[in-house]
Amino acid sequence: MTSGQVQLGLKENWRQFSLLLIVNAFVGGMVGLERTILPKLAEIEFEILAASVVLPFIIIFGITKALTNYFTGALANRVGRKNLLVIGWLIAIPIPFILMYAENWNWILMANVLLGVNQGLTWSSTVVMKIDLVGERHRGLAMGLNESFGYLAVAIVAFTTGWIASEYGVRPFPFYQGVGFVFLGLVLSWFFIRDTHHHVAAEAGQSDVPLLKRIFLDTSWLNNNLGSITQAGFVNNLNDGMIWGLLPVILATKAFDLKTIGLIVAVYPAVWGIGQLFTGKLSDHYNKKIMLVLGMAMQGVAIIFMFWAESSIAYIVLSIILGLGTALVYPTFLSALAGFTNPKQRAECIGVFRLWRDLGYAVGAILTIIITALMPIDTTLILIGALTVLSSMIILIRMDK
Numbered sequence: 385m386t387s388g389q390v391q392l393g394l395k396e397n398w399r400q401f402s403l404l405l406i407v408n409a410f411v412g413g414m415v416g417l418e419r420t421i422l423p424k425l426a427e428i429e430f431e432i433l434a435a436s437v438v439l440p441f442i443i444i445f446g447i448t449k450a451l452t453n454y455f456t457g458a459l460a461n462r463v464g465r466k467n468l469l470v471i472g473w474l475i476a477i478p479i480p481f482i483l484m485y486a487e488n489w490n491w492i493l494m495a496n497v498l499l500g501v502n503q504g505l506t507w508s509s510t511v512v513m514k515i516d517l518v519g520e521r522h523r524g525l526a527m528g529l530n531e532s533f534g535y536l537a538v539a540i541v542a543f544t545t546g547w548i549a550s551e552y553g554v555r556p557f558p559f560y561q562g563v564g565f566v567f568l569g570l571v572l573s574w575f576f577i578r579d580t581h582h583h584v585a586a587e588a589g590q591s592d593v594p595l596l597k598r599i600f601l602d603t604s605w606l607n608n609n610l611g612s613i614t615q616a617g618f619v620n621n622l623n624d625g626m627i628w629g630l631l632p633v634i635l636a637t638k639a640f641d642l643k644t645i646g647l648i649v650a651v652y653p654a655v656w657g658i659g660q661l662f663t664g665k666l667s668d669h670y671n672k673k674i675m676l677v678l679g680m681a682m683q684g685v686a687i688i689f690m691f692w693a694e695s696s697i698a699y700i701v702l703s704i705i706l707g708l709g710t711a712l713v714y715p716t717f718l719s720a721l722a723g724f725t726n727p728k729q730r731a732e733c734i735g736v737f738r739l740w741r742d743l744g745y746a747v748g749a750i751l752t753i754i755i756t757a758l759m760p761i762d763t764t765l766i767l768i769g770a771l772t773v774l775s776s777m778i779i780l781i782r783m784d785k
Contacts, residue, residue, distance in 0.1 A: 389582070390582045390583050390586050392517070392518065392519030392520075392583060392586060392587055393517075393518060393519055393521070393522065394517075394518045394522040394525065394526060397517040397518065397583075400513075400517060400577065400578060400580075401514060401517055401518070401526070401529075403572060403576055403577055404510045404513055404514055404517075404530075404577065405529060405530065405533045406533075406572060407469070407506070407510055407569055407572050407573055407577065408506075408507065408510045408530055408533050408534045408537075409533045409534065409536070409537040410537070410565040410566075410568055410569035410572075411502075411503065411506045411507050411510065411534060411537075411569065412533070412534035412535055412536070412537030412538045412541070413537040413538070413540075413541045413561065413562070413565045414476060414479065414499060414502060414503070414562060414565055414566075415499070415503065415538050415541075416537060416538040416539065416540065416541025416542045416544075416545065416653075417480070417483065417541055417545055417558065417559060417561060417562050418441075418483070418496075418499075418545075419538060419541075419542040419545070419628065419649060419653075420542045420543070420545050420546040420549075420632065420642075420645065420646045420649050420650070421545050421546060421549045421554050421558060421642075421646075422441060422632070423632045423633055423636065424549065424554050424642060425492070425554045425555070426489070426492075428554055429554065429555065430488070430489045430492075432489060439629045439749040439750075439752055439753050440493065440749070441492065441493060441496050441629075442625050442628060442629050442745055442746070442748070442749040443745075443746045443749045443750060444493055444496050444497055444500065444746075445496045445497075445499060445500045445503075445745060445746075446500070446621075446625060446742055446743060446744070446745025446746030446747075446748075446749065447500070447743065447746045448496070448497050448499075448500025448501055448504070449499075449500035449501070449503045449504045449742045449745070450500075450504070450738070450739045450740070450741075450742035450743040450745075450746070451504070451739065452500060452501045452503070452504025452505055452508070453504045453508050453735055453738035453739050453741075453742055454735045454736060454738070454739035455504075455735070456468055456504055456505055456508040456509060456731075456735055457508060457512070457731045457732045457733070457734050457735015457736065457738070457739075458732055458735055460508075460509070460512055460731035460732070460735070461581070461584075461728075461731060461732075464579050464581065465509045465512055465513050465516075465579055465580055465581070465731075466509070466513075466573070466577050466578065466579040467579075468505050468508075468509045469505065469506055469509040469510065469513075469573045469577060470570070470573050470574050471505055472501070472502050472503075472504070472505025472506035472509065473502070473506060473566060473569045473570035473573055473574075474570065475498055475501050475502050475505070476498065476499070476502040476506075476565075476566045476569070476570075477566055477570075478495070478498060479495050479498050479499055479502065479562060479566070480559045480560070480561075480562030480563045480565075480566065481563075482494065482495040482498075483495055483555070483559045483562070484555055484556035484559045484560075485555075485556070504738075504742075506569070506573075507534065508734070508735065508738055510530065511527070511530055511718060511734065511738075512580075512730065512731045512734055513577075513579075513580045514526045514527070514529075514530050515527070515718070515722050515730065515734075516580035516581075516583040516584050516587070516727075516730075517580055517583055519587060520587075520723070521668070522668065523668065523718075523719040523722055523723065524664045524665060524666070524667030524668035524715055524716065524719040525664045525665045525668055526664070526719075527660075527664050527667075527714075527715035527716075527718040527719050528660040528661055528662070528663055528664010528665060528667070528715040529660075529661065529664060530715070531656075531657070531660045531664070531714045531715050531718075532657045532658065532659075532660040532661045532664070532715075533657070534657070535653045535654075535656050535657035535660070535714075536653070536654065536657030536658065537657075538653045538657070539650045539651075539652075539653035539654035539656075539657055540650075540654075541561060542646065542649055542650045542653065543646055543647065543650040544558075544561065545558040545559075545561070545646075546642055546643060546645065546646020546647075546649070546650070547643065547646060549642060550641075550642045550643050550646070584727050584728070584730075584731075587727040588726065588727040588728050591726055591727050593723075593724070593725060593726045593727075594726065595726050595728065595729060596725065596726075596729055596733070599729055599732050599733060599736065600736050603721075603725075603733045603736040603737055604736060604740060607724070608782045608783060608784065609720070609724050609782075609783055609784055610721065610724055610725070610733070610737075611782065612676075612778060612779045612782040612783040613676070613717055613720055613721050613724075613737065613779075613783070614736070614737050614740050614741070615740075615775060615778055616676060616680055616713065616717065616775050616776075616778070616779055617717050617737055617738075617740060617741035617744070618740045618741055618743065618744040618747075619680070619744060619771060619772055619774075619775035620680070620683070620710065620713060620714070620717075620741065620744065620772075620775075621741050621742055621743075621744030621745050621748070622744035622745070622747050622748035622751075622768065622771070623683060623684075623687055623744075623748065623768045623769075623771070623772050624710070624744070624745070624748070625744060625745035625746070625747075625748030625749050625752075626748040626749070626751070626752050626764060626768050627652070627687070627706070628745075629748075629749055629752055630752055630761060630762075630764060630765075631648070631649060631690075632645050632649055633761065634761060634762055634765075635648060635649075635699070637761070638694070640696065644696055647696075647700075648696060648699045648700060648703060651700050651703040651704060651707065652703040652704075652706050652707045652710075653707065654707065655703070655704050655706075655707025655708055655711065656706075656707040656708075656710045656711050656714065657711075658711075659707060659708055659710075659711025659712070660711045660714060660715050662711075663675070663711045663712050663714075663715060663716065664715035664716075664719070667715060667716040667719050667720070668719070671785065672716050672719070672720045672723075673779065673780075673783045673784070673785055675712050675713065675716045676712070676713050676716055676717070676720070676776070676779045676783070677776045677777075677779050677780045678709075678712060678776075679708075679709045679710065679711070679712030679713035679716070679776075680709065680713060680772055680773070680775050680776035680779065681709070681772075681773055681776040682705055682706070682708060682709030682712070683706055683709035683710060683713075683769075683772045684709075684769045684770065684771070684772030684773035684774075684775075684776065685705070685769065685773070686702045686703075686705040686706040686709060686769075687702075687706065687765050687768055687769035687772060688765065688766055688769030688770065688773075689702055689769075690702050690762075690765045690769075691762055691763070691765040691766050691769075717737070717741075718734065718737075721733060721734060721737055722734070748768070751764070751767075751768075752764055755767065
């Protein structure tokens, strides 16, 4: 197949697109394995109680994934998107077995180095390949579907791991799911997914978007549009990383049981995931700037009000608002970014964006360690909420309509 023979569009490439969605669900499932039960695993198996010890997990994951995102984007045109996807699944093979049988916390940290590399290679590759397939008209819908499948999988597996752990213990049974995810993801990626470089060449021949002279600097900050999107992505994952690490701990200190914690923790990514089925399509038709400003503001307000929440109902309602805000921005980040970049540079620009976005996980965890050493743990909710509202104001001021 040559670039002259390919067709761009969701309908024209629905088979490959559907396979990539399924693969991305398995990618999200790998993160969901640890989302709920990590604090309990640390406490029960390793007698680790302090957030400053648990949070290095998120720091290592965030930094590793961020760096892998960047190199995945930089290498996509040379190594090939499919090859990077397959390599990502090969790296994931030991992860569930380490989580099941690790005898000290350092092995858990090593598993998360591997998880970060796996996520950077697989999620970045599936994102870029879907954008390559659908062309400009359905880009938002494609990203909505992509992120929806991934984060719904995070939510479902976060819930199932919490339930399995409450019934059968934190190890090994919750992590058996991971063995299946790796096997199915690898088989589909190796034998059924096709590379999309011909689609890139076809779209590049039609694009009038100028090439960036300084891809890294322009995407990071210098370009008003790309820089606005990138800083918001960074703050979005900074607050997600803090919620990931702190919310189960805060809920545990308020005497919620493991099943309730699992439910509350699962609501946010579930709403985030389902919401993107609609917000992705909306971003193809409505003002992306307004969607980004509104979504970041909703996140910030929800996080601030969690400081005063006491009941499980209050946490669930605020988690729904947080999930809706995140659903508004997450597919819009990528569809807007792709619209501002030439197809030839798209993979690298997305790699730079995802570098900064996922560094937010690590920075959020580091800030949590510092802040919780100086003040009560739930005070961090007010600070990260305020920072998220500030990010929405930066988009309002800097980004073009």
